[in-house]
Amino acid sequence: LSDRLTATFRNLRTKGKLSPADVDGTVREIRRALLDADVALEVVKDFTGRVRERALSDEVSKALNPAQQVVQIVNEELIGILGGQQRRLEFAKKPPTVIMLAGLQGAGKTTLAGKLAKWLKKEGHTPMLIAADLQRPNAVTQLQVVGEQAGVPVWAPEPGNGVGNPVKVAKDGVKEAERSQHDTVIVDTAGRLGIDAELMKQASDIRKAVDPDEVLFVIDAMIGQDAVQTARAFQEGVEFTGVVLSKLDGDARGGAALSVASVTGRPIMFASTGEGLDDFEPFYPDRMASRILDLGDILTLIEQAQSAFDEDEARRTAEKFATDSFTLDDFLQQMQQLKNMGSIKGMLGMLPGARGMREQLENFDEREITRTEAIIRSMTKAERTNTKLLNGSRRLRIAKGSGMTVTDVNALVTRFEQAAKMMKTVAKGGVPQVPGMGPI
Ligand code: GDP
Ligand code: MG
Secondary structure (H helix, E strand, O other), rough: OOOHHHHHHHHHOOOOHHHOHHHHHHHHHHHHHHHHHOHHHHEEEEEEEHHHHHHHOOOHHHOOOHHHHHHHHHHHHHHHHOOOOOOOOOOOOOOOEEEEEEEOOOOOOHHHHHHHHHHHHHHOOOEEEEEEOOOOOOOOHHHHHHHHHOOEEEEEEEOOOOOOHHHHHHHHHHHHHHHOOOOOEEEEEOOOOOOHHHHHHHHHHHHHHHHOEEEEEEEEEHHHHHHHHHHHHHHHHOOOOOEEEEOOOOOOOHHHHHHHHHOOOOOOEEEEOOOOOOOEEEHHHHHHHHHHHHHHHHHHHHHHHHHOOOOHHHHHHHHOOOOOOOOHHHHHHHHHHHHHOOOHHHHHHHHHOOHHHHHHOOOOOOHHHHHHHHHHHHHOHHHHHOOOHHHHHHHHHHHHHHHOHHHHHHHHHHHHHHHHHHHHHOOOOOOOOEEEEEEE
């Protein structure tokens, strides 16, 4: 998915103004890429429709860089479908908070129960697990093992008492949690390989009996096109309040995530990323959007650049680039804005798939901005405006004045000239650049 989209967007970035044909071509590629990633057709249609509409609107035609704007729109729409903001668990005013898990067999519910318990414990809660899956012979034992690993107690049916009646077990468990003052309980339930009425009724009965604060629908991210049908069935059957995506460590490319979030309108709250109890994290829609686009690196940087560079300033600079009146003074100013973008090294952490970019950043030294500043400050106004004046003796004087070598001065001038040239391309609608850093 991502390779194709990246190619599409690269193609877009080399264009200045977008024609309706450009937009259609891009939207077609996005549609194909999403279908390849197993996003349900109805979701794809809906999504591309919205992207197309926005891409053809004023917001894009008036933008400084329309192509970049389209990338932004795709990202925003993806984040929107995935739930916008990250949603946190709702805790009951009067404990215990009851969290019920539902989903197909093998989705990862029991494993999740352990993960969630461990995580809640780390957050300062006192969780308890309830084994209300009495369908599979080993289900109770499995939850007990997981509970032990997480260091939390497990409420399980005693032989002869409640065996075969998951509703009673769940109810008794919650009562016990109340009595022993556990502030959260996680109710593990049974699943079937396919959706069936009996399973759904059982889940629904448990829901009625324990009145949960959260019902989390656990779904295997690799489920593909079946995601929509399964999610709808569970939404009707148990009315879940949030979604947990499991097995995101596999080959899943986010198709199921998009489909489920889109058709149910329920937020994805957690992601499971392995068999171990620590392979678990709150779900961040923006990161998933990035995973889907594999553009997170670029988008994050564009956003940061956008907030650091005041928009009018950017427009003025763009005009300067285009008309060749970009000077070393402007260059210096841009470098200082680059500093506003925060620690460049810190940004590395935000670059999941940056590859070439990451290497460039790895080599980027923030002290270089300081050195560059020293050199430019040692130049006269005339020299800053016209680098052609910089002959050998002037360069030597500047080197001495700034405490650098002539080689340093030469390197800076060369880099400035290259940057000015590249920026000129950008101003005409080419690949976005951050001065001094080469292409993003
Ligand atoms: P349940 O039937 O819904 O309770 O599912 P289980 O919790 O028993 O999990 C089914 C299988 O999937 C087990 O072998 C788990 O170890 C595995 N599993 C669960 N979550 C994940 C995950 O996030 N990643 C991977 N790779 N395996 C998982
Ligand atoms: Mg289970």
